[in-house]
Amino acid sequence: MRLCPIVYRVALLLSAVTLAWTIDSELEAIVYYLRHPQEQFCSADFAVSAEVLAKNQTKDGDNKQIRVYDLKILHIYKGGDKLHNTEDIRVNSSGEIGLFTKAYTVAVKPLINSTVYLLTGSIRKEKIQLNLGSWIHEWPDVTTEQRAGISGIYAQNCKCQITPCFGEAGCDQLLKGCDVSRRRLREFYQGCEWRHSYCLKNSEATACSWRETAGYKNCTSQALP
Secondary structure, three states: OOOOHHHHHHHHHHHHHHHHHHHHHHHHHHHHHHOOHHHHHHHOOEEEEEEEEEEEEEEOOOOOEEEEEEEEEEEEEEOHHHHHOOOOOEEOOOOOOOEEEEEEEOOOOOOOOOOEEEEEEEEEOOEEEEOOOOOEEEHHHOOHHHHHHHHHHHHHOOOEOOOOOOOOOOHHHOEOOOOOOHHHHHHHOOOHHHHHOEEEEOOOOOOEEEEOOHHHHHHHHHHOO
């Protein structure tokens, strides 16, 4: 049976909308993963340096495999109040310095025992969660500029937009100037700006621009042919 022209056009339109929605959803997931550390820090509920003590596995109600890590928190850079109100946080009864907790992960590259990481993530139902949007980096590989960022510079410049914003609350209030186009995302990830630069707002808080640090200049000079 042949569809009448109107029904046929509606079917084509619905197919196009579905395809566009799928592409946008996939792109949003990619952008979320490739974001600059400044954005990952700003959107996170917490940021810490922590040592992985042990790894276990469990399953949730949907039979989804979840890795559970025992962590020793060495330093809190963001979200101290939220972390202290999580379900698994505790102080070692032996008097050892540091806080101890558990982190729950899905679809995240496995963490290595006895390794110190910089971790950002979310807190849901009083539990620490790491996901594809988390910044997970072995501590020795965190650059000087990134360490300065988590120590204060990032928090002061959370109104700056770097990667594309997909309609989240407040997208229209973000300041322009450091925008990375969609086609540049993959080369931007782990590049000189990603590792050695900050996006800073101007004194009037009307726009943002990249800060060319010494590390950034050295990185770009090495990249030249």
